[in-house]
Amino acid sequence: MTDPLTDVVNLLQPGALLSKIATGCGAWRVRREATGEPFYCALLEGAARLEVEGSPALDLERGDFVLVPSVFGFVMSGHGQEPPGTNAETVTMLASEVRHGDPTAPANARMLIGHFSFGSPDAALLVSLLPTVLTVRGEARLSTLLHLLADEARAGRPARDVVVAKLLEVMLIEALRFSAGTNAAPGLVRGLSDERLAAAIRKVHEAPGQAWTIAMLAREAALSRSAFFERFQRAVGLAPMEYVLSWRMALAKHLLRRGEGNVSEIAEKVGYRSASTFSTAFTRFVGIPPRQYGRAAPAALPA
Numbered sequence: 465m466t467d468p469l470t471d472v473v474n475l476l477q478p479g480a481l482l483s484k485i486a487t488g489c490g491a492w493r494v495r496r497e498a499t500g501e502p503f504y505c506a507l508l509e510g511a512a513r514l515e516v517e518g519s520p521a522l523d524l525e526r527g528d529f530v531l532v533p534s535v536f537g538f539v540m541s542g543h544g545q546e547p548p549g550t551n552a553e554t555v556t557m558l559a560s561e562v563r564h565g566d567p568t569a570p571a572n573a574r575m576l577i578g579h580f581s582f583g584s585p586d587a588a589l590l591v592s593l594l595p596t597v598l599t600v601r602g603e604a605r606l607s608t609l610l611h612l613l614a615d616e617a618r619a620g621r622p623a624r625d626v627v628v629a630k631l632l633e634v635m636l637i638e639a640l641r642f643s644a645g646t647n648a649a650p651g652l653v654r655g656l657s658d659e660r661l662a663a664a665i666r667k668v669h670e671a672p673g674q675a676w677t678i679a680m681l682a683r684e685a686a687l688s689r690s691a692f693f694e695r696f697q698r699a700v701g702l703a704p705m706e707y708v709l710s711w712r713m714a715l716a717k718h719l720l721r722r723g724e725g726n727v728s729e730i731a732e733k734v735g736y737r738s739a740s741t742f743s744t745a746f747t748r749f750v751g752i753p754p755r756q757y758g759r760a761a762p763a764a765l766p767a
Contacts, residue, residue: 468669469640469656475718477583478636483628485561485617488512488573492565493541493552502580503532505540506635508614510573515539519597527607529639531580531598542572560618576610576617580636584718598653600642609635650701658699660685664692668708672715673735676708708735713749716742720758727754 486494488510496503498517505514507528514522514530516538524530532538541552542565556563563571600606609631616627640653655661664684668676681704682692696704712734719730731742746754 468652468665471669472652473637473640475584475714478633479581479583479629483576483578483617483625483632486564486575486577487561487571488542488564488575489571490566490569491542491550491552492554492573493539494564495539495553496537498537502582503538504578504580504632504636505530506576506610506613508574508576508610510571511543512573512575513541513543515541516597522597522599524599525601527610528599528601529606529610529635530600531636531639532596533598576613578632580632596651598639600639603638603642606635606638606642609638650699652700655696655700658695660687660692661696661699664696664704665707668711672708672712673733675735676705678704681708709745709749713746716746716754717750717757720754723758727758730754 485508505512505524507524507526509526511526512524514524516522516532522530550566552565554565554567556567561574613628613631613635616624616631621627652665655665663686664681667674667681667684674680678689678693681696682689685692685695687695693704696702696707700707702710716730716734719725719733724730725733727743728739731737731739734742736742736745743754746757750757752760
């Protein structure tokens with residue numbers, strides 16, 4: 465059976481770009497402007513608050529993991545009061561960690577923070593299928609991974625950076641698995657937590673070349689067309705046929721980059737009866753024709 469989440473993760477090509485131990489001491493605050501890089505934080509000790517643009521503030525505790533697949537800009541801070549004459553945004557660089565706030569005050573938060581990289585030129589499209597902010601707490605498997613990450617990040621063992629990077633990739637996948645349910649932000653993960661919607665999403669991934677309609681997908685979900693449309697859009701954040709189009713285009717871009725068939729063959733694989741219809745749709749969605757996309761160097765490809 466096709467696993468849509470595996471499909472998305474495989475196309476994203478995630479990797480750990482940067483990781484470091486950071487502590488918050490006394491009253492502390494970190495501001496970051498929008499970078500476009502996926503940000504993560506694993507809270508190893510203490511507590512912190514994360515405020516991401518456009519999302520409710522999150523109070524994080526020990527064992528929590530948070531991922532922002534596409535950072536808009538955020539503020540992370542401690543809960544302490546800022547004494548007069550101090551600067552909560554002071555940063556002190558030490559050999560083993562980065563300290564935020566008063567370097568002479570005791571630490572009230574210890575975190576493993578950093579950025580993921582998504583190797584796919586389709587990252588912007590695929591990230592749009594994920595929640596804006598993804599938070600996981602109270603999961604035993606995540607706690608085990610956090611323990612391993614913290615131990616490895618603090619140690620000076622050979623190949624430390626390689627091990628941390630691999631653990632973080634597993635952490636990302638586990639976080640995506642666990643961040644489901646009706647309280648999750650709209651996105652593919654939330655859609656897959658709904659058994660009815662998951663049945664339809666799996667069918668789209670199993671047979672992207674099928675001439676899908678709302679009526680057909682609604683039947684797969686055992687729902688009326690109106691109930692399916694409303695439920696899908698509320699959970700995934702896209703209308704059903706928008707999702708079908710987004711997934712077809714992601715696959716088409718992947719196949720074109722890898723040279724897996726000519727335009728006519730790829731058109732058929734992703735649900736278009738003719739190369740010309742596919743070329744028109746692809747050009748409208750991506751910005752350049754499929755043949756030009758297939759020949760372009762990766763750095764020149766549109767997101």
